[in-house]
Structure formats: structure tokens, C-alpha cells
Amino acid sequence: MTELAESTVTVVGGGFGGLSAACYLADAGADVRVLEKNDQLGGRASRLHAEGFRFDMGPSWYMMPDVFERFFGHFGREPGDYYRLDQLDPHYRIFFKDGDQCDARGDPAYMRDLFESYEAGAGAAFDEYLATSENHYETAMENFVYEDRSRLRDYVDPDVVRAAPVGLKLLGSMQGHVEKYFEHPKLQQIMQYTLVFLGGAPTNTPALYNIMSHVDFNLGVYYPEGGMGGVVDGVAELGSELGVTYETDREVTELTRRRDGFLVDTVGGTYEPDYVVCNADYAHVERDLLPDHERQYDDDYWEGRTYAPSAFLIYMGVEGEVDPLAHHTLVLPTDWDEHFEQIFEDPA
Incomplete structure (x- = not known):
């Protein structure tokens, strides 16, 4: 990845994939900027604070610890440098x-x-x-x-x-x-x-x-400790130590390839990086951000795909335990x- 030294890279999407990619790119010598459409980093691992309660809006289990250890270990760190973990017992309760x-x-x-x-x-x-x-x-x-x-x-x-x-x-x-x-x-x-x-x-x-x-x-x-947002903060902090910069409320509206790089249009301005790494949903990138001639698949392909089902989520704060x-x-x-x-x- 030595060709990335002194190049500029824009990472679209501040979820775990985008945040970790930014760390690797910055470690290789690139000047990296992460653009996130929401007002906070984390993507699907966003958090909600309301009326004294704190919610994980996406994942609430920390699994495959070996993957996180390998990631932080690449940079000479370990997860414990950024957040503390508690092992759950039980893992979960099942009702039939x-x-x-x-x-x-x-x-x-x-x-x-x-x-x-x-x-x-x-x-x-x-x-x-x-x-x-x-x-x-x-x-x-x-x-x-x-x-x-x-x-x-x-x-x-x-x-x-x-x-x-x-x-x-x-x-x-x-x-x-x-x-x-x-x-x-x-x-x-x-x-x-x-x-x-x-x-x-x-x-x-x-x-x-x-x-x-x-x-x-x-x-x-x-x-x-503190929820999954603590892991998001940990990866983002590592990125900051490596020189990554972050911008939230920067929804990307169009990606255009140029002879000497890219144009990244957002609701808050235009960026001109040498490279772009897109961590947004694949279908969204192809159908909404790229011009027709840059797409790998047409609309008929995407309309024929079976997408993972969505979910109806309720974030309910309850004081005390509920047996x-x-x-x-x-x-x-x-x-x-x-x-x-x-x-x-x-x-x-």
C-alpha cells in the first residue's frame, strides 16, 4: 500500500467498516477523511440518548473478540486501550x-x-x-x-x-x-x-x-462499558491518533471519477480526493451515487435481488428490572x- 503515501482518500460512511478502513489507510501514509451522513459516527451502531436513557440503536452484542484483537494489534494496540468489556452471563435468555x-x-x-x-x-x-x-x-x-x-x-x-x-x-x-x-x-x-x-x-x-x-x-x-458506542469511539480515537479526520452531517450525493482522482459531492460541499472508499450500502452506491457508465449492475439486477428484511424497533426505557x-x-x-x-x- 506504499502508493497511498501522501495521497488523499475520502471514506464514505462512518460505520465500523469505514472507520477501520480509514485506520488502515492512514497507517499506510494516506491523508484520510471520513464523511458520515448522520450526526454521529457508528453507522448501524449508532446510539440514542432520550429522557435519561441510553440505547444501542443497532448491535448490542460484542462478538468475535478475536477480530477486534487482530484489528487493534495491527497498530500495536489492544481493545483494552480504548474500552472495557464485560462478559455476559447468561449470553441471553430464550422463551419458547x-x-x-x-x-x-x-x-x-x-x-x-x-x-x-x-x-x-x-x-x-x-x-x-x-x-x-x-x-x-x-x-x-x-x-x-x-x-x-x-x-x-x-x-x-x-x-x-x-x-x-x-x-x-x-x-x-x-x-x-x-x-x-x-x-x-x-x-x-x-x-x-x-x-x-x-x-x-x-x-x-x-x-x-x-x-x-x-x-x-x-x-x-x-x-x-457504556454500550456499543464505546467501541465506535475507540476505533475513531485510534483513527484520530493515526491522523484521520471525521466530518458528520455530510451526506454524499454523487461520486464522479476524473482523470486525476474523484469528485465527491455532499450536502455540505465538494471534495477532490485521489481515491474513494465507499462503505455505504452497495445498492445505494450503485443506484444513487454513481453515474450509469460506472455501475457494475443495472437497475434490473438490483430489483431482482432479495434484500434482508427490515425490522420494527421500539426503544423503550424501563426503570428497574423486569422479571x-x-x-x-x-x-x-x-x-x-x-x-x-x-x-x-x-x-x-
């Missing part, structure tokens, strides 16, 4: 529609006994499932997430070839994968509920996402299959 409830914890023995209480042999199956999930996670992270595989020849790399048999097994659905281990519908739901946050259904989400069980039960679930709810409570429906069918096959 028949009134049954259980807690998910990062204690393998507890979870093994819990699964066994629902189905004979499910405790051993849980151990086997987690071991497989861990193997898949490490394979995916080492060979794909942390490696650039943008060229076809990258896939004949020996590491990728060795991982191919595992990858082929993960082309099936999550539903089929989970059913190989557990018969009880409640256990299947516990292993599949994370797909809701991914915007998918058990029948249409690749089995690759079984890695989330390793993330959940092995790596643990945490919460940063029997936990800090994170999941209510799972009994009509599990019909629930997903209505969302993805027959949306109203």
Missing part, C-alpha cells in the same frame, strides 16, 4: 411460545446438560457440533476472511485446495446441517436463531453459518417454518 425458557451460557458443561435434557444424546451431539463449528470457523477466517481471494487463480492456492472438501459440505442449508445433529425442534431453533440477524432463513442460508455457534458458545458474548426478562431476551415462535415462509416467500 409454550412458556418454556432456558438460558444460553458460555459454559460447555451447562449447555451439554441443557441439550441432553431436551433430547437423549443431544449433549454429545452438542460437543460434536461445536467442534465442527470451530473447525469451520478457523478454516473460513484463515483462508478467506483474512485473505484477498479476488482473482480466480487465488483459489488454486494449496490452503484453499485443502479447505475445499470442508467448503463443499457447507453449500447445503443450515436447516439440513442442524437436522443432522438434533431432532428436537427447540434445539434446532437455538442453533438457527442467529440467521434472523443475518437476514436469512434456515432453508436459504448456507451451512457455513454454523460458525456462529462457535462464536456464541466458545468465543463468548460481551458488552462494552423474568434478561438483558437480552429472545422469544421464538412455535410456527418456526411458517414464520420464515411468510417473510421470504409471501411478504405482505
Whole structure:
């Protein structure tokens, strides 16, 4: 990335992707500016303060701590230099529609006994499932997430070839994968509920996402002191130390390529960087910010895509504890299959 030295880069979008990209670019010597359309950094991890209450408007679980450690470690720092974490116990509480409830914890023995209480042999199956999930996670992270595989020849790399048999097994659905281990519908739901946050259904989400069980039960679930906004502030502070500048209330309206760089038009003025990194939603960038001749896909392509469903969120402040709810409570429906069918096959 030495060609970035002394160049100017505008990063569109101040979510975690944009903030982390800005850090790497600044570390490589670029003069980096982040433009965020909202009045605060964070993107989907924005925060709301109202009537004495503080809300995480997006994610409220801190997971995959190894990813954050790797990120900060690249710059000779660690997460603890910027924010403090508390491990959640339980991770969350699950309510089934028949009134049954259980807690998910990062204690393998507890979870093994819990699964066994629902189905004979499910405790051993849980151990086997987690071991497989861990193997898949490490394979995916080492060979794909942390490696650039943008060229076809990258896939004949020996590491990728060795991982191919595992990858082929993960082309099936999550539903089929989970059913190989557990018969009880409640256990299947516990292993599949994370797909809701991914915007998918058990029948249409690749089995690759079984890695989330390793993330959940092995790596643990945490919460940063002060909320997820504390992590946003930490990454932004690191960026400031590296020389990144931030501008909020700067919605980008158009991106134009020039012979010697780019024009970035915003509601607050125009910028002329050498490079642009766009962390806004892909469809929005293509359809709303780029001229037709710069797009990779036309409108017909985007109109034919299946987007992740939206959600109706209520930010409600309650004083004191509300039994029997936990800090994170999941209510799972009994009509599990019909629930997903209505969302993805027959949306109203």
C-alpha cells in the first residue's frame, strides 16, 4: 500500500467498516477523511440518548473478540486501550411460545446438560457440533476472511485446495446441517436463531453459518462499558491518533471519477480526493451515487435481488428490572417454518 503515501482518500460512511478502513489507510501514509451522513459516527451502531436513557440503536452484542484483537494489534494496540468489556452471563435468555425458557451460557458443561435434557444424546451431539463449528470457523477466517481471494487463480492456492472438501459440505442449508445433529425442534431453533440477524432463513442460508455457534458458545458474548458506542469511539480515537479526520452531517450525493482522482459531492460541499472508499450500502452506491457508465449492475439486477428484511424497533426505557426478562431476551415462535415462509416467500 506504499502508493497511498501522501495521497488523499475520502471514506464514505462512518460505520465500523469505514472507520477501520480509514485506520488502515492512514497507517499506510494516506491523508484520510471520513464523511458520515448522520450526526454521529457508528453507522448501524449508532446510539440514542432520550429522557435519561441510553440505547444501542443497532448491535448490542460484542462478538468475535478475536477480530477486534487482530484489528487493534495491527497498530500495536489492544481493545483494552480504548474500552472495557464485560462478559455476559447468561449470553441471553430464550422463551419458547409454550412458556418454556432456558438460558444460553458460555459454559460447555451447562449447555451439554441443557441439550441432553431436551433430547437423549443431544449433549454429545452438542460437543460434536461445536467442534465442527470451530473447525469451520478457523478454516473460513484463515483462508478467506483474512485473505484477498479476488482473482480466480487465488483459489488454486494449496490452503484453499485443502479447505475445499470442508467448503463443499457447507453449500447445503443450515436447516439440513442442524437436522443432522438434533431432532428436537427447540434445539434446532437455538442453533438457527442467529440467521434472523443475518437476514436469512434456515432453508436459504448456507451451512457455513454454523460458525456462529462457535462464536456464541466458545468465543463468548460481551458488552462494552457504556454500550456499543464505546467501541465506535475507540476505533475513531485510534483513527484520530493515526491522523484521520471525521466530518458528520455530510451526506454524499454523487461520486464522479476524473482523470486525476474523484469528485465527491455532499450536502455540505465538494471534495477532490485521489481515491474513494465507499462503505455505504452497495445498492445505494450503485443506484444513487454513481453515474450509469460506472455501475457494475443495472437497475434490473438490483430489483431482482432479495434484500434482508427490515425490522420494527421500539426503544423503550424501563426503570428497574423486569422479571423474568434478561438483558437480552429472545422469544421464538412455535410456527418456526411458517414464520420464515411468510417473510421470504409471501411478504405482505
